[in-house]
């Protein structure tokens with residue numbers, strides 16, 4: 001079939017899909033069925049940026065798009081669509097004219113880690129940004145080393161890798177390889193020398209399983225390390241967070257650039273740095289990048305603030321089956337250091353499909369909530385008893401904890417008997433169950 | 439009354455919250471009146487099994503399993519003796535793979551006859567299993583990359599989900615007081631009766647009368663998961 005017809009079909013089905021509220025995979029799937037070699041017949045822009053990794057890929061992708069657009073580039077991006085091979089195909093074909101030329105200066109694509117090997121058969125990224133690899137949706141992903149192996153299969157020598165030097169696993173893609181650019185966070189006032197996390201996936205070198213020597217940690221196992229056996233280490237970085245002042249909501253890049261952060265945390269600082277790095281690599285001046293990042297407000301912000309029966313309330317969207325994302329929310333609550341009530345809801349376990357697997361709640365540092373400012377903890381949702389059991393193995397006093405399975409009752413209790421500020425910690429898949437009951 | 443638990447490869451084989459198994463065992467042994475000591479051991483440590491009342495090994499990545507199996511191979515005779523002398527040992531997730539003859543062409547401890555074939559892709563599944571030694575069903579999740587062949591000491595029957603091998607409906611290894619299963623994560627936290635079985639076994643070993651204690655939340659959590667999984671059969 002002629003490419004113009006496939007492109008037309010792709011566009012029409014996308015339009016119809018949008019009208020009826022269907023996802024973005026179908027048009028791409030049909031297009032690839034009609035011609036599996038369609039990508040050989042279209043003209044892609046010179047620059048293709050792909051972002052993958054366990055956490056932060058959506059935010060990073062969104063920031064890259066905005067920086068490039070605000071600097072006058074025409075950008076094709078899948079920030080609203082699917083990040084699997086077919087969804088990416090849909091977006092790219094929709095960006096084509098009928099001669100098959102993509103009408104964009106640059107493509108910025110978020111890619112599901114497990115789909116990189118399929119996607120990269122269709123086209124090769126110029127830059128591949130890998131934010132980090134850690135425990136995430138393991139019912140589907142297996143474990144981080146498994147994902148490492150899958151991505152490894154997809155990487156060819158001609159792709160420039162943009163890597164987080166501070167993550168021992170994802171930085172291993174750059175081990176003894178050319179064509180790698182590293183970014184990372186230097187030692188700062190937040191860095192610490194003991195890893196107190198519930199688990200430590202980088203105690204041993206991911207390459208040879210020798211004990212790693214750490215200089216410091218920035219969070220979890222992200223920091224500066226050296227393997228005395230094989231030499232795998234935090235490499236020198238081209239782009240750096242040189243200071244992080246969370247109390248002032250500020251992050252400093254490359255010594256010179258002060259950026260005001262909206263929701264300041266080491267996690268978002270890393271995402272910003274990843275975006276900054278790759279945008280500079282494609283030719284945008286640092287100063288211009290920083291102008292966009294300053295006071296940047298995420299489109300799909302994971303944080304939502306509102307009033308609840310006179311209390312200041314905040315919903316901190318975390319991801320089920322992802323302990324680091326939960327820790328991120330809990331650390332925020334503790335860092336705010338205000339008298340508060342914390343509501344934790346696990347009603348549906350998986351974000352994608354049904355499972356009753358709750359092992360991941362043992363990986364979350366709930367112990368963080370033993371701080372004095374946390375006055376009350378309400379556990380809720382269908383899987384509340386798994387949560388209660390997990391809390392039973394922390395040092396948090398039992399009288400602070402209330403377990404309520406029914407969500408209406410949870411809301412009544414939260415409204416009527418909360419102490420101080422209210423923080424609701426749950427997954428985006430469960431968050432409307434709270435918000436709709438307000 | 440002292441009890442010593444060995445949490446073997448506590449760091450490398452702790453992929454799905456498996457340390458939870460040791461936590462609940464410790465607590466439940468304490469509730470029976472035992473003074474419990476947990477030893478965490480890993481690569482490079484000297485191992486002396488005979489001093490322990492319970493040995494636990496959890497799940498790890500395929501690469502981690504390869505490394506710990508080389509370490510444990512140095513103690514092959516000792517661990518075999520521990521098992522033959524009715525020592526209590528629980529291996530969850532892929533850790534029991536190394537007690538067989540081989541994983542593909544790599545030789546393993548050769549304590550049991552089974553062999554392991556590495557799969558190209560992972561196999562995952564919610565599961566419901568039954569067993570002759572339990573009244574209640576086992577619930578949990580399997581997240582594995584191997585298939586077991588020639589296993590003559592099955593622990594579970596598969597009622598829902600996947601077993602050790604796609605050609606039959608069995609799962610796990612049960613020999614004397616050796617318990618192995620692919621079920622990953624804190625299986626004891628999620629299956630009160632299995633936990634109780636180990637507590638009773640220990641009481642018997644120490645000649646102590648088992649005290650019946652109600653753990654309401656654990657029962658409720660178990661019942662909910664079972665109900666949810668039953669719906670999907």
Ligand SMILES: [Zn+2]
Nearest residue numbers: 205208227230
């Ligand atoms: Zn190494």
